[in-house]
Amino acid sequence: MEGYHRSVLLKGAIDALDIKAGNWYLDCTLGDGGHTLEILKRGGKVVGIDVDPKALERVHKRLGSLGVLGNAVLIQGNFRDLKNLIFSQADTVGSKIKGAIFDLGVSSLQLESPERGFSFALEGPLDMRMDPGLQVRALDLLNTLTRKELNELFRNLGEEKYSWKLADALVSAREVGQVTTTKDLAEVVEKVYRRMGIRDSKIHPATRVFQALRMVINDELGALQEGLDQVKEIIEKNGCIVVISFHSLEDRIVKNAFKQWKLAGLGEVLTRKPVVPSDQEIAENPRSRSAKMRVFKKL
Numbered sequence: 480m481e482g483y484h485r486s487v488l489l490k491g492a493i494d495a496l497d498i499k500a501g502n503w504y505l506d507c508t509l510g511d512g513g514h515t516l517e518i519l520k521r522g523g524k525v526v527g528i529d530v531d532p533k534a535l536e537r538v539h540k541r542l543g544s545l546g547v548l549g550n551a552v553l554i555q556g557n558f559r560d561l562k563n564l565i566f567s568q569a570d571t572v573g574s575k576i577k578g579a580i581f582d583l584g585v586s587s588l589q590l591e592s593p594e595r596g597f598s599f600a601l602e603g604p605l606d607m608r609m610d611p612g613l614q615v616r617a618l619d620l621l622n623t624l625t626r627k628e629l630n631e632l633f634r635n636l637g638e639e640k641y642s643w644k645l646a647d648a649l650v651s652a653r654e655v656g657q658v659t660t661t662k663d664l665a666e667v668v669e670k671v672y673r674r675m676g677i678r679d680s681k682i683h684p685a686t687r688v689f690q691a692l693r694m695v696i697n698d699e700l701g702a703l704q705e706g707l708d709q710v711k712e713i714i715e716k717n718g719c720i721v722v723i724s725f726h727s728l729e730d731r732i733v734k735n736a737f738k739q740w741k742l743a744g745l746g747e748v749l750t751r752k753p754v755v756p757s758d759q760e761i762a763e764n765p766r767s768r769s770a771k772m773r774v775f776k777k778l
């Protein structure tokens with residue numbers, strides 16, 4: 480199997496977990512298992528969770544081929560149900576989990592699979608569900624939201640300056656059945672940008688619209704809040720919780736949660752400012768450019 484997801488802030492994140500051989504750690508966003516593998520290499524054991532069954536399949540194979548599957552428990556589920564997922568493994572894991580990592584967002588596998596509909600660059604259905612059990616796809620949302628709701632979505636989650644214009648253009652295009660695939664949607668956004676005379680934006684103009692839709696479809700902010708509420712109870716004293724986020728609203732949730740935990744006397748924030756990737760990491764892996772890592776230590 481080739482072309483694994485390139486893990487962001489890999490060394491810094493796992494250093495922060497301060498792995499001790501034989502202890503259990505929680506990887507709440509397995510993806511391709513990059514962070515998990517690093518924990519295993521350092522002698523730790525891992526409970527790995529991902530909401531996407533395809534991710535589980537790949538990690539199962541990857542760890543199996545390296546002969547380290549015996550030190551990992553892989554669970555399909557949403558980290559918003561963290562407590563239940565962990566309790567279901569109590570016989571194996573016990574209640575002693577020394578640290579946790581969340582590496583939010585989508586994996587390269589998801590982005591590069593056209594049929595998942597995450598990428599504006601690949602023709603595919605407007606799906607965007609990480610969990611195939613979810614009922615609502617991006618196309619359902621695009622077809623049912625009002626112009627006002629689309630505007631709010633693009634403005635609030637997409638932080639999109641031209642949200643009204645995009646909402647207008649989408650409503651017009653969908654009325655004549657012009658928005659059914661990822662490329663259709665990307666084209667509507669591109670046209671708006673062209674009309675506005677904006678050509679040299681550093682990222683593709685559809686990036687933020689796709690990200691906003693994906694975040695709603697998977698209720699990513701809601702899941703993050705719920706996952707953080709639970710993880711602080713699961714991790715043992717002196718254990719760390721590491722979160723890598725890729726969106727300012729995610730980072731705000733993490734920052735506020737850590738602040739409240741500190742005020743409640745749960746421990747301390749180890750990152751006064753978020754840790755960001757080096758210029759070299761960004762050059763090698765442009766997807767890392769918006770990453771922010773924060774670390775909390777339970778005391």
Ligand SMILES: C[S@@+](CC[C@H](N)C(=O)[O-])C[C@H]1O[C@@H](n2cnc3c(N)ncnc32)[C@H](O)[C@@H]1O
Nearest residue numbers: 486508510511512513514529530557558582702
């Ligand atoms: C950026 S990737 C993780 C990459 C991984 N750290 C690696 O190094 O290979 C994020 C993964 O988290 C999963 N995910 C996102 N939200 C989730 C949630 N609420 N519960 C469980 N998994 C989630 C996605 O399906 C995706 O596979």
